[in-house]
Amino acid sequence: MAYMQTKALTHASRVRRLYKQAIRSLEAQYCVKPLEFRYHAVVMRARFDSHKDEVDMRKAKKLLLDGENECFEKSLAQPMQFPFSPGGVAYNRVAHVPDMILDSWHPLEKAQYPEYFARREVRKREFIERWEKKYGKSTNVDA
Structure with a gap:
């Protein structure tokens, strides 16, 4: 079962997931305004890049936890979903014929x-x- 997590995630992979989740959240928030989305995406990338060389793991872990909390608080109640992914409007629309x-x-x-x-x-x-x-x-x- 590929969707089940069997190993503990490294700090770097958690940061990458947080970045992707933050960008997807911005994309959902500014979906009809692409220039505003691009601006906020660049600002978000700058926020992540400003802490990429952090050597103190306690501070890095606190930054990660704060970022996860902020992403959770700012996430939309109904996030954008891709049409053919689970939960999308076209998911399983075309039945597979064996x-x-x-x-x-x-x-x-x-x-x-x-x-x-x-x-x-x-x-x-x-x-x-x-x-x-x-x-x-x-x-x-x-x-």
């Missing part, structure tokens, strides 16, 4: 695309051979 549907086509329908179905049969055979080589022959439990 390839096995093509097996149920009538032979007259398949005859309209002879090269495609000939290549598909060859690839299905190759896939089954690779599967059986890796995992062994499948036993039919229902038979």
